[in-house]
Amino acid sequence: MDPQDHIGLLSVMPAALAIVLAFVTRNTVFSLAVACFVGVITLGNGLMGFPTLLKETLGTTSFSWILLLELFIGTVIAFFQRTGAIQNFTAWVERRALSRVRVQLVAWVMGMFVFFSDYFSPLFVGSTMRGLTDRYRVSREKLAYIADSTSAPVSVMVPITGWAVFISGLLIGMGPIENAAQAMGVFLHAIPFNLYAWLSVLVVGLVIVGVIPLFGPMREAERRAQEEGKVLRDGAEPLVGEELTEIPPYEGVRTSLFWNFFAPVLVVIGVAVGTFIVMNSAKTMEAFLAASVFLGIVMRLQGIPFSDIMKTSMAGMKGVMPAIIILALAYSLNQLSKDMGTANYIVEVTAGWLTPALLPAMTFLIAAVIAFSTGTSWGTFAIMMPLAVPLAFNFSDDMITPLVYATVAAVAGGGVFGDHCSPLSDTSVLASTGAASDHIDHIKTQIPFALAVALLSLAMYLLLGLTL
Template sequence: MDTGATLGFVSILPPLIAIVLAFWTKNTILSLGAACFLGVLLAGNGLMGFPDLMKRSLGNESFSWIFLLEIFIGILIAFFQRTGAIQSFGSIIERKKPSRNNIGITTWFMGMFVFFSDYFTPIFVGSTMRKVTDKVRISRDKLAYICDSTSAPVSVIIPITGWAVFISGLLIGMGPIADETTALAIFTKSIPFNIYAILSVLLVGLIVSGLVKDFGPMKAAEDRALNEGKVLSDKADPLISQELTNMEPYYKERFLSFGWNFVFPVLIIIGIAVGTYIFMGSAKTMEAFLGAAVVLGILMRVQGIPVKDIMDTAMNGIKGIMPAIMILVFAYTINTLSEDMGAANYLINSTESWLSPSLLPAITFILAALISFSTGTSWGTFGILIPILIPLSIGFSGGDINSIVLATIAAVAGGGVFGDHCSPLSDTTILASTGAGADHMDHVRTQLPYALTVGSIAVVAYLIIGVSV
């Protein structure tokens, strides 16, 4: 199918079926698998189209990268638990006797501090703070929300991340944007217009500090955790298995060195990720987790843990991360199917007649949000919309880079983030559920009202910007 082709309304049915089934059954893997199978039939590819689709979706560098990232994350979390590093971190926090609000604020700050990778943030913050937040009765749903809303929303408003490089790279050659320096400068100028991402991060701080009260399903989850001590709902199926959540330290009578078994591996992760970003222009997140897992495995042996136990721990870590990997398998498959069927093209064609200078930023945000939510990919949304809508906005502005252009760039970025951090199909949403040890659909269900609230404010703001220019 060529890049402009689409099967019309049928093209958006697979992701729509997946999302509806996921909310209805609360079984994300089953819902995604069923939607992929039905989508193949709707596309007219027959029964054998399903395995062929999976081979194309998974047999590539992109999936291999995130698959390996998940594997090394699972191993590292298992090592942290087997050495007692997570428990030791929790005991350090507990000695300070922090309040429930202070724990929430600490988690929020941690999410914003580790801004260089939207993959690293939710896993690191969630796995590090999970036992601490459990102790003060913060629900896993709230922890997943904090992890998720301080990952992609932060990454897209920091001009030194891979997100900034990717978006600015797409802008080169459009109107007066002649080179990388100009493109990055214009992206930086657009950051104040990224209302959705900025407000998403601020809302987390307001909620964890108590200045804004929880509402919707999140309020029910927090009331349950606070009053009943249940950080998970009775029917929850955490997106991390018992191999990781119930792992005991090897030395039960004492914790091993917190510095060597936690701080040092974390510094390795940050050092490799930040160092490769500075010197190579791309944060090597997967390699960072691999390096930390290998070093910590060696340190475990030096500290007297048998090789067999280390290998068993690593295998349990891989087993524990498998629920998240299975969701990613089907998420990648349905994304490929949606691309084949022309779902994004259908949405773009359906809104072209509405576009005008005053409505462009608002329509851009809505369109980006719909595409990213239905496909679970923000970068894919950027790649689809920026080449179409940014030249259009520059044309509307007479070739200048004015507020309409900057707001449109920000609307694509913010709308892409909307789906990336709240769609059940998104890899970062999956990683947030994994890191927090939360039920995936409970996380999506409790976070979505907050995302929709901020998204609605963003649409109104973009309408005001469009009218005022």
């Protein structure tokens, strides 16, 4: 489809339908499936258009990558539970006599520490801290919020992540940016202007310590957890299989907190960061494959039978299947949105708003709408960077100015907003999976905070645009 092509207002119907149905039915799989089916019928592809869409979307390298990544992460988490590593970590933290607030602050810091992967971060933080936060009566919704809002917002601000490489790669050839070094320089200078990402991470900490009071559905969820002891609402459906939440530690084998928990995490970080430095590409999936093999060898040396190790690995893979199914349908809906020109339509109807003073604010707003509608931040970057950044250069006489930095940051922040509060987003799905929270409950409790941060960011971009 040509960058200017779309099918008009109908192009936003599948994404809008998926979002509305998700909130009404509380069933994300059903909502996504219906949206995809309606979309292919609207495009005139007939009844066979739906299975054809699935085959073409899921038979790709990008989906194969996330499928393998999730399977290996599920294996690592299952190994953590079978060796008692998470229980050992929980006991280790409890010996520090932490308060309820400090336990949440540990999750907040952990989310920022695992900066190299927005996929691993929410799964790791949620699954690692879940037992501890349950004991301190922290709702699963709040744990998912903490894990979600410290994943993508942090990853988009760190220059040694795939996010930085992708965004800087899109900038090459725009204005005076001629090579990767110059593009990365622009990315680095844009970091202070990424208001939404900074505020998202900060607000989580302020909410935890009580400087910002709870409001909306999150307040009710926390009241329920503290007063009734219910970390999940009655009737909630946690987005994780029982195979991954009910794995008991292997009896009769003494495990080590270092070898069964910290060492595998160091393997993941070492491989991911090491490959980024050497190959200029963080091999996240390979990092978790290495950690899975490492943990399997350690478990065998500790006396756990090989058959049990393989059974645990299979249980871990089964446990992440609910998330994988949602991701598969979300990928299909994203492809459908591209075929229908959803983003092209949104950009076209808002293009007339863009003036030099309004450029950062309108760029953030349009990127946020696209990301929320499609559930993809990287797709939003690919669409908005070639549209907004050349405009910034045009207004700046083809020079790299603060207006350019602010525009790049606005695209990044708007993409992150949609990425971590859209029910179609992979990161929000993984946050629900890691925290074993009901997915729609997570979205409903997080949106008020994300929206408040987005509105504040929009106001600040308006002031910034007028100043620049």
